[in-house]
Amino acid sequence: MAEIVVLGAGISGHTAALHLRRLLGRTHRVTVVSPNSKWNWIPSNIWVGVGRMTTDDVVFPLAPVYRRKGIDFHQAKAVAIWPQGDADDPRGAVDVEYTGPDEHGRTARLRYDYLINATGPRLRFEATEGLGPDDGRTVSVCTAGHATQAATALDAVIAELRQGRKQTLVIGTGHGTCTCEGAAFEYTFNVDHELREAGVRDLARVVYLSNEAALGDFGVDGMVFEQSGFQTTSELWTGSLFRERGVEAILGAHVSRVTPDAIEYEILDGSTHTLAYDFAMLLPPFGGQPIKAYDASGTDITADLFAPSGFMKVDADYTVKPYEEWRASDWPSTYAAPGYDNLWAVGIAFAPPHQISKPQKTPNGTVIAPSPPRTGMPSGVMGKHVAMTIADRIKHGPDAKAHEASMATMGAACVASAGAGLTRGSAAAMTMLPVVPDHQRYPTGRDLRETRGELGLHGHWVKLMLHYLFLYKARALPGWFLIPE
Amino acid sequence: MPELQMHEPSPGADPVVDLSGAPLPTKQTLNGRQSLLTQFGKFIAFDARIMRMVVKGNKAH
Numbered sequence: 001m002a003e004i005v006v007l008g009a010g011i012s013g014h015t016a017a018l019h020l021r022r023l024l025g026r027t028h029r030v031t032v033v034s035p036n037s038k039w040n041w042i043p044s045n046i047w048v049g050v051g052r053m054t055t056d057d058v059v060f061p062l063a064p065v066y067r068r069k070g071i072d073f074h075q076a077k078a079v080a081i082w083p084q085g086d087a088d089d090p091r092g093a094v095d096v097e098y099t100g101p102d103e104h105g106r107t108a109r110l111r112y113d114y115l116i117n118a119t120g121p122r123l124r125f126e127a128t129e130g131l132g133p134d135d136g137r138t139v140s141v142c143t144a145g146h147a148t149q150a151a152t153a154l155d156a157v158i159a160e161l162r163q164g165r166k167q168t169l170v171i172g173t174g175h176g177t178c179t180c181e182g183a184a185f186e187y188t189f190n191v192d193h194e195l196r197e198a199g200v201r202d203l204a205r206v207v208y209l210s211n212e213a214a215l216g217d218f219g220v221d222g223m224v225f226e227q228s229g230f231q232t233t234s235e236l237w238t239g240s241l242f243r244e245r246g247v248e249a250i251l252g253a254h255v256s257r258v259t260p261d262a263i264e265y266e267i268l269d270g271s272t273h274t275l276a277y278d279f280a281m282l283l284p285p286f287g288g289q290p291i292k293a294y295d296a297s298g299t300d301i302t303a304d305l306f307a308p309s310g311f312m313k314v315d316a317d318y319t320v321k322p323y324e325e326w327r328a329s330d331w332p333s334t335y336a337a338p339g340y341d342n343l344w345a346v347g348i349a350f351a352p353p354h355q356i357s358k359p360q361k362t363p364n365g366t367v368i369a370p371s372p373p374r375t376g377m378p379s380g381v382m383g384k385h386v387a388m389t390i391a392d393r394i395k396h397g398p399d400a401k402a403h404e405a406s407m408a409t410m411g412a413a414c415v416a417s418a419g420a421g422l423t424r425g426s427a428a429a430m431t432m433l434p435v436v437p438d439h440q441r442y443p444t445g446r447d448l449r450e451t452r453g454e455l456g457l458h459g460h461w462v463k464l465m466l467h468y469l470f471l472y473k474a475r476a477l478p479g480w481f482l483i484p485e
Numbered sequence: 486m487p488e489l490q491m492h493e494p495s496p497g498a499d500p501v502v503d504l505s506g507a508p509l510p511t512k513q514t515l516n517g518r519q520s521l522l523t524q525f526g527k528f529i530a531f532d533a534r535i536m537r538m539v540v541k542g543n544k545a546h
Binding site: 207213214215233235236239240242243244248249250251252267271273275410411412413423424426429431433447450452454455456457458459461462465484485 | 501504510518521531
């Protein structure tokens with residue numbers, strides 16, 4: 001019997017666990033360790049953040065699903081990995097600390113034959129003074145709970161506007177190294193829609209404040225689209241949407257501090273500015289979970305296993321080189337940790353070899369470099385492919401070839417809804433293939449047939465469809481595995 | 486080099502992107518974005534593209 005432990009129950013980890021259970025007989029044990037008791041379809045947090053959905057619409061408890069599927073579930077967080085085992089047992093092990101109400105604080109050491117690290121991001125609000133909903137002054141849509149708080153704050157601002165008092169709403173990234181600009185972009189247009197629905201848009205100033213050097217960059221170095229026989233860019237496409245909706249954009253910004261009244265930021269030319277605000281939804285930078293690593297003798301090998309960012313090193317080319325020398329082939333394909341054939345990191349947990357967008361520095365030395373997004377569709381695909389690798393090795397032996405799923409070959413869809421309702425909604429819908437541009441293979445870096453940007457009602461239908469499909473899939477209801485990642 | 490540059494609309498104002506170079510949609514385009522028939526066709530095409538990307542992504546390996 002093989003013991004497979006999956007750390008994390010987000011899109012990547014949950015997908016991996018379900019596929020492992022599908023591919024392997026019940027003689028093998030699949031264990032999921034997650035500090036959260038519920039699964040969250042994060043893309044729909046945007047709708048929670050404007051009050052169009054409730055938390056219950058975007059989360060469900062994991063335990064009943066895992067009980068039904070025969071997957072062991074520990075509501076706990078991983079604190080240390082022993083990839084070479086310890087003095088008592090040569091098998092790998094992971095130390096966990098329970099977070100559920102009944103066992104809070106209890107620790108345990110779980111043995112594994114195969115380990116998948118899919119721990120997701122640590123939300124580093126502390127990177128910017130005054131950032132965040134708990135100890136800061138801004139709201140967030142990173143979790144369903146945060147999004148609920150954001151909706152309440154937005155309601156308060158709309159109430160002020162209804163009283164005829166002008167308000168400034170700032171939406172964007174709270175640090176120069178943030179990722180997920182697409183989420184901030186989407187929230188901006190949902191807020192714009194809500195303000196219009198409330199009949200108060202004319203009194204509101206909506207500002208998109210982002211670390212992107214250009215509109216439409218989205219942390220993926222922008223896109224080139226082919227439309228009506230011409231090539232255009234995601235920058236112009238996005239700019240058109242901003243102009244049409246009357247949203248102001250401040251780019252190349254690193255937020256250095258958020259005070260009760262103002263957001264202090266520096267832009268790429270080194271100038272510093274202060275922006276007064278009444279409502280601010282600013283995303284935090286991400287880091288890896290604080291997990292230590294030890295060899296069998298107990299020596300700390302954290303720096304061998306993890307990058308300084310806290311993300312786990314995998315089969316990427318981490319050689320430091322200039323932007324001009326970055327290649328699609330630098331990106332990992334199997335997600336195996338170097339030196340271990342039974343340890344992988346997928347989704348946000350793996351350390352990217354470098355950014356996708358060109359990193360920049362202000363004359364003052366402040367780094368403004370959007371981090372590469374690796375959420376959603378690619379995360380699910382990585383989780384599935386690692387699950388298939390493990391299943392093959394269990395069934396056919398340790399030499400079974402690893403399944404590959406590089407972000408330099410797989411595509412992604414980003415649907416930013418901007419409104420609600422089956423007949424009155426709208427959305428900016430983008431697809432790109434590959435996620436990481438490959439300039440050796442495609443002149444524009446991506447396949448022009450699949451890389452598209454479209455606006456319209458159909459994007460909203462797509463987003464709604466994905467919401468219901470992926471919740472169905474994640475609940476592991478009949479035929480779930482037929483829905484592609 | 487960005488196509489849409491930052492500028493200060495007035496002295497002391499926040500530096501914002503000058504969007505005057507970004508194209509605005511025509512009335513026909515706006516109507517098309519809400520036309521149920523047109524959008525249904527685009528919905529099918531978008532879904533087909535996602536499925537094609539899934540297949541291409543898998544074939545690449």
